[in-house]
Amino acid sequence: MFISKYYSLYLQRNLKKGLIATMDSINIKKLAEALNLSTSTISRAFRDNSDISGTTKERILAKAKELNYQPNHYASNLREQKSKTIAVIVPELANNYFSQAIHGIERVARENGYHILIYVTDDDYKKEVNFIRHLHNGRADGIIMSVSGEANDHNYLNKFGTKRLPLVFFDRIYEDIETPRVITNDYNSSFLATEHLIEQGCRRIAYLVVNKSLSIGKTRMKGYIDALEKYHIPFEENLIIDCSNSYEENSIIIKDALHQLKPDGVFTSVERLAFATYYACYDLGINIPQDLKVISFSSLEIAPLLNPSLTTITQPATEIGEQAAKLLFKILDDNEDKNLFNEVILQSKIIVRNSTSKEPKNH
Amino acid sequence: MFISKYYSLYLQRNLKKGLIATMDSINIKKLAEALNLSTSTISRAFRDNSDISGTTKERILAKAKELNYQPNHYASNLREQKSKTIAVIVPELANNYFSQAIHGIERVARENGYHILIYVTDDDYKKEVNFIRHLHNGRADGIIMSVSGEANDHNYLNKFGTKRLPLVFFDRIYEDIETPRVITNDYNSSFLATEHLIEQGCRRIAYLVVNKSLSIGKTRMKGYIDALEKYHIPFEENLIIDCSNSYEENSIIIKDALHQLKPDGVFTSVERLAFATYYACYDLGINIPQDLKVISFSSLEIAPLLNPSLTTITQPATEIGEQAAKLLFKILDDNEDKNLFNEVILQSKIIVRNSTSKEPKNH
DNA sequence: TTGTATGCGTTATCAA
DNA sequence: TTGATAACGCATACAA
Numbered sequence: 026m027f028i029s030k031y032y033s034l035y036l037q038r039n040l041k042k043g044l045i046a047t048m049d050s051i052n053i054k055k056l057a058e059a060l061n062l063s064t065s066t067i068s069r070a071f072r073d074n075s076d077i078s079g080t081t082k083e084r085i086l087a088k089a090k091e092l093n094y095q096p097n098h099y100a101s102n103l104r105e106q107k108s109k110t111i112a113v114i115v116p117e118l119a120n121n122y123f124s125q126a127i128h129g130i131e132r133v134a135r136e137n138g139y140h141i142l143i144y145v146t147d148d149d150y151k152k153e154v155n156f157i158r159h160l161h162n163g164r165a166d167g168i169i170m171s172v173s174g175e176a177n178d179h180n181y182l183n184k185f186g187t188k189r190l191p192l193v194f195f196d197r198i199y200e201d202i203e204t205p206r207v208i209t210n211d212y213n214s215s216f217l218a219t220e221h222l223i224e225q226g227c228r229r230i231a232y233l234v235v236n237k238s239l240s241i242g243k244t245r246m247k248g249y250i251d252a253l254e255k256y257h258i259p260f261e262e263n264l265i266i267d268c269s270n271s272y273e274e275n276s277i278i279i280k281d282a283l284h285q286l287k288p289d290g291v292f293t294s295v296e297r298l299a300f301a302t303y304y305a306c307y308d309l310g311i312n313i314p315q316d317l318k319v320i321s322f323s324s325l326e327i328a329p330l331l332n333p334s335l336t337t338i339t340q341p342a343t344e345i346g347e348q349a350a351k352l353l354f355k356i357l358d359d360n361e362d363k364n365l366f367n368e369v370i371l372q373s374k375i376i377v378r379n380s381t382s383k384e385p386k387n388h
Numbered sequence: 389m390f391i392s393k394y395y396s397l398y399l400q401r402n403l404k405k406g407l408i409a410t411m412d413s414i415n416i417k418k419l420a421e422a423l424n425l426s427t428s429t430i431s432r433a434f435r436d437n438s439d440i441s442g443t444t445k446e447r448i449l450a451k452a453k454e455l456n457y458q459p460n461h462y463a464s465n466l467r468e469q470k471s472k473t474i475a476v477i478v479p480e481l482a483n484n485y486f487s488q489a490i491h492g493i494e495r496v497a498r499e500n501g502y503h504i505l506i507y508v509t510d511d512d513y514k515k516e517v518n519f520i521r522h523l524h525n526g527r528a529d530g531i532i533m534s535v536s537g538e539a540n541d542h543n544y545l546n547k548f549g550t551k552r553l554p555l556v557f558f559d560r561i562y563e564d565i566e567t568p569r570v571i572t573n574d575y576n577s578s579f580l581a582t583e584h585l586i587e588q589g590c591r592r593i594a595y596l597v598v599n600k601s602l603s604i605g606k607t608r609m610k611g612y613i614d615a616l617e618k619y620h621i622p623f624e625e626n627l628i629i630d631c632s633n634s635y636e637e638n639s640i641i642i643k644d645a646l647h648q649l650k651p652d653g654v655f656t657s658v659e660r661l662a663f664a665t666y667y668a669c670y671d672l673g674i675n676i677p678q679d680l681k682v683i684s685f686s687s688l689e690i691a692p693l694l695n696p697s698l699t700t701i702t703q704p705a706t707e708i709g710e711q712a713a714k715l716l717f718k719i720l721d722d723n724e725d726k727n728l729f730n731e732v733i734l735q736s737k738i739i740v741r742n743s744t745s746k747e748p749k750n751h
Numbered sequence: 752t753t754g755t756a757t758g759c760g761t762t763a764t765c766a767a
Numbered sequence: 768t769t770g771a772t773a774a775c776g777c778a779t780a781c782a783a
Contacts, residue, residue, distance in 0.1 A: 050551055052760060063770045068762055078768060093548060095525040099471065100760030102462040103775050110505075118494070119689075124487040131481070131508050140527070142473075143506045145494050162458040163776090164503070185456060188413055303693050326482075330666050332695030415776060426754045431778050441752060463776035466759050526760090 051094045060088055071096050102163070111353060112142045112165040114156055116173045116197065121296070122324040122342045123171070126195065129346025130169055137354050139166075148270055150174030154181050160190060167191040167353045172199055175239040191356040195349040196340075197241050205356065205367035207349045211241060214338045214373045215248025218292055218320050221336070223256050225318055225381050227290030231264045231282060233298040245294045245322070264288060268298055279305045289317060290381075296323035299335060318381040322373075333379035340373045414457045423451055434459050465526070474716060475505045475528040477519055479536045479560070484659070485687040485705045486534070489558065492709025493532055500717050502529075511633055513537030517544050523553060530554040530716045535562055538602040554719040558712040559703075560604050568719065568730035570712045574604060577701045577736045578611025581655055581683050584699070586619050588681055588744050590653030594627045594645060596661040608657045608685070627651060631661055642668045652680060653744075659686035662698060681744040685736075696742035703736045 057064045062085070069077040070085035089095070102108045113130055115123045127143070134141050142165060146152040153173045158181075160168060168190050179199040182189065194206040222230050232249045234242045246265065253260050266282045268275045279301050282288070293299045299321030303313070311317050313333055323337040348369050355367075420427045425444070432440040433448035452458070465471045476493055478486045490506065497504050505528060509515040516536045521544075523531060531553050542562040545552065557569040585593050595612045597605045609628065616623050629645045631638045642664050645651070656662045662684030666676070674680050676696055686700040711732050718730075 053762095054760080064760085065762075065764095065771075066769055069769085072762080076768060081768080093524070093551070095522065096762095097466070097760050098525045098527045099462045099465040100526075100775090101762075103460070103466050103759090103777090104761045104763085106775070108462065118487045118491045119484065120487075121482065124481045124483075127506070128481045128508060131506065140505055140507075142503055143490070143494060144503075145491060159458065161456070162461045163463075164461045188456070300690050300693060303690075307692075327663050327666075327694070329670075330663060330695060331690070331693050332697070334695070416778095417776080427776085428755080428778075429753055432753085435778075439752060444752080459778095460776050463759090464778075466761085466775090467777050467779085469759075 051092045052097065053094075056085070056089060056092060056094050059092065060085060068096070106163075107166050108163060109138060110140045110142060110165045111167045111169060111350075112144060112156070112160050114144045114146060114153060114168065114170040116146050116148045116171060118143075118145050121326065122196075122340060125324055125342035126171075126346035126349075129343040129348075130350045131346075133347050133350035133354070137350075139354075146173040148173045150177045157182065161185060161188065165190065167193070167357055169193045169195060169349050169353055171195050171197040173197070175199065175236065175241075191353060193349045193353045193356075195345050197239065203366050205352045205369075207345050207352065207369045207371065209340050209345070209371050209373045211244045211373075212248045214322075214375065215245040215292070216252045217248075217375055218338050219249045219252035220255070221375060221377065221381060222290040222292060222318055222320060223252065223258065225290070225314075225383050227288075227318055228258060229261075229264065229286070229288045230258075230290040230292055231266055231286060231288040233266045233268055233279070233291060233293040233302065235268050235270065235295055235298065237265065237267050242294055249292060268301070272301070275301045276305060280309060283309060283311060283317070291317060291319045293319070293321040296321055296325055296337075299323060303331070303335075313380050314382045320375075320381050328376070329378060331380070333382070336378045336381040337376050338373050339376055341371050345371055414455050415460065416457075419448070419452060419455060419457050422455065423448060431459075469526075471527060471529050472501060473503045473505060473528045474530045474532060474713075475507060475519070475523050477507045477509060477516060477531065477533040479509050479511045479534060481506075481508050484689065485559075485703060488687055488705035489534075489709035489712075492706040492711075493713045494709075496710050496713035496717070500713075502717075509536040511536045513540045520545065524548060524551065528553065530556070530720055532556045532558060532712050532716055534558050534560040536560070538562065538599065538604075554716060556712045556716045556719075558708050560602065566729050568715045568732075570708050570715060570732045570734065572703050572708070572734050572736045574607045574736075575611045577685070577738065578608040578655070579615045580611075580738055581701050582612045582615035583618070584738060584740065584744060585653040585655060585681055585683060586615065586621065588653075588677075588746050590651075590681055591621060592624075592627065592649070592651045593621075593653040593655055594629055594649060594651040596629045596631055596642070596654060596656040596665065598631050598633065598658055598661065600628065600630050605657055612655060631664075635664070638664045639668060643672060646672060646674060646680070654680060654682045656682070656684040659684055659688055659700075662686060666694070666698075677743050677745045683738075683744050691739070692741060694743070696745070699741045699744040700739050701736050702739055704734050708734055 053064045053067050057067050066077065066081065067085055070082045111134055113127060117123060131141055144156045150173055170192065172194065179202050182202050192204045194204060196208060198206050198208060219230060232246060234246060236242050250260055264286060266278060268278055275298065283305055291302050293302060299319055302319055306313050306317060313319055320336045323335065324340055324342045328335040328337050352367055352369065416427045416430050420430050429440065429444060430448055433445045474497055476490060480486060494504055507519045513536055533555065535557065542565050545565050555567045557567060559571060561569050561571060582593060595609060597609060599605050613623055627649060629641060631641055638661065646668055654665050656665060662682055665682055669676050669680060676682055683699045686698065687703055687705045691698040691700050715730055715732065
């Protein structure tokens with residue numbers, strides 16, 4: 026083998042710096058030498074489809090285990106132009122819904138031999154754009170995302186043209202981007218939730234939302250409005266309470282709203298706002314459910330343990346994650362389907378508990 | 389340029405299959421052609437240290453943006469022998485503690501330009517071993533882990549010899565593996581928690597644990613035992629309730645224990661068991677805190693909303709994650725420190741609420 | 752300051 | 768069934 030003098034110098038330096046694999050690091054070539062085989066044969070032992078005799082394969086795998094050899098992931102990826110990795114982008118992590126969804130994604134990915142990268146936007150649109158852009162460098166084969174920037178320009182997703190990575194939305198989606206998605210029947214759930222409050226005797230129902238302009242906020246709001254209409258309850262714009270992402274701000278906003286608007290029912294679009302409502306009621310001495318009934322979208326598993334236990338619209342979070350992952354793998358498996366538009370709609374369940382009870386709470 | 393006839397055939401086939409970059413996919417060579425520059429110059433524009441004129445750099449970056457070019461991650465990694473990726477291995481995801489910790493890790497990683505891979509073991513030791521082994525193929529530069537297999541053999545971690553990836557433990561650790569770790573003062577917290585129950589009048593305090601043999605279980609148990617001793621309360625072996633990972637099993641175990649042992653205080657080592665205790669008490673008509681006081685390790689943010697509000701030992705989960713990540717980056721940054729043994733101990737806080745109140749609960 | 756040449760570790764192709 | 772080889776896309780040493 027000829028090594029140019031430049032390169033040998035480069036080698037020397039980098040060996041010193043520890044940048045380059047030294048004797049203690051194993052690779053396909055060394056394994057081949059150790060076994061007196063060619064690298065191609067080694068490689069074949071690790072891919073199932075290729076022709077190779079059973080005995081050599083065993084010999085190779087045994088030696089590989091002994092020397093702790095595994096095919097270098099980056100070299101394989103470079104060669105094969107795929108990474109066996111999917112990226113998951115979520116607005117937040119410390120949220121029962123998203124952690125359950127990720128768990129579902131993780132499980133399906135693992136079964137398919139894929140790894141998952143996690144990105145948290147903290148509801149920051151700029152981060153989202155940045156993540157997506159950087160993911161188009163081969164790091165991931167596909168993306169599963171719950172979006173953060175409904176109010177912003179989604180067109181950045183179209184700028185990749187044919188090179189755009191397969192993308193699946195779940196829960197929070199951009200309606201104007203045509204890509205597979207997994208959502209729940211939010212309109213219907215909201216309608217039923219509102220109807221439930223009305224049936225429990227509420228007439229002034231406040232709707233708490235984090236961002237009215239988010240598609241998920243809009244869909245959920247529509248169900249609320251339509252239910253009011255069905256029961257001929259006039260819709261009051263100011264009963265839509267637009268909250269923020271800040272705990273402190275929400276506390277003030279909600280207390281003000283409860284104080285000034287005196288609703289007898291509250292429907293919150295995310296669980297965080299239900300918690301904030303509870304805290305506000307504790308502070309203000311408002312009794313749930315006597316003075317105020319509360320229902321919320323929530324995947325909280327301990328909703329029955331709250332004081333009072335919280336009536337929830339529970340989304341099948343884990344299943345949503347699983348379905349999203351399956352959808353992505355379907356695209357990844359056969360290129361034909363790449364542009365197939367696919368929408369999976371799962372059903373949420375309303376679970377009635379004491380926070381919307383007509384009777385005084387009892388436990 | 390000479391292309392062997394074999395290879396040209398191979399090219400043809402793979403182009404058809406779409407396996408190989410075609411016109412729509414950009415790489416360093418095409419960008420170079422488009423700009424009439426060499427690939428090295430392009431490369432230099434993307435690395436900060438190299439010599440390159442300001443104007444060409446700008447020209448290149450502009451064109452790159454236009455053509456949506458980014459250096460291929462896998463090629464760079466192969467060349468540089470590092471991945472700018474860290475792996476995080478946790479026992480479970482749907483747990484406030486771990487999702488908060490991961491959030492902390494994610495933030496620090498992002499700031500350092502690193503990406504994170506998530507692996508969930510579901511408390512399965514075999515999965516853990518498998519993950520770790522596969523990670524040693526270059527996919528990650530380092531690992532942050534909360535362990536699952538205390539009862540098993542940890543020696544697999546030593547089998548990698550000098551090739552072992554930098555590893556940082558957090559919260560659940562293997563004491564016999566010498567590697568940096570971030571933990572909380574569990575012994576002390578347990579001691580204080582038990583003492584708190586005693587001060588509130590408890591004399592028969594049950595300790596609920598998921599796995600006695602886990603180091604974290606042992607440490608926490610020791611604090612409990614020593615606190616009993618301080619107050620001359622005899623330690624009863626059967627008040628240590630060994631629970632499982634199954635919700636249904638725990639329900640039975642706990643109900644049995646409450647029924648037969650009639651404790652007046654319960655100290656649970658993980659929040660899940662506190663929830664199970666609440667459910668059991670609801671079912672059995674046991675009043676918390678009158679009949680039974682409950683304290684638990686928990687990072688639950690809505691502990692004040694429980695019925696009754698739960699007294700917790702709260703770990704600084706996010707900070708633990710951040711510290712673990714920082715520790716890992718310190719190792720990654722300077723190779724010298726590679727074997728430095730480092731232990732960061734953070735303080736948990738006991739937050740007293742109604743579940744351990746002497747007075748009947750009030751809200 | 753830029754270009755040329757080379758190899759990172761792997762795998763597919765073809766030849767033997 | 769195995770071996771030789773070229774290339775995946777990039778980054779660096781050195782020459783120009």
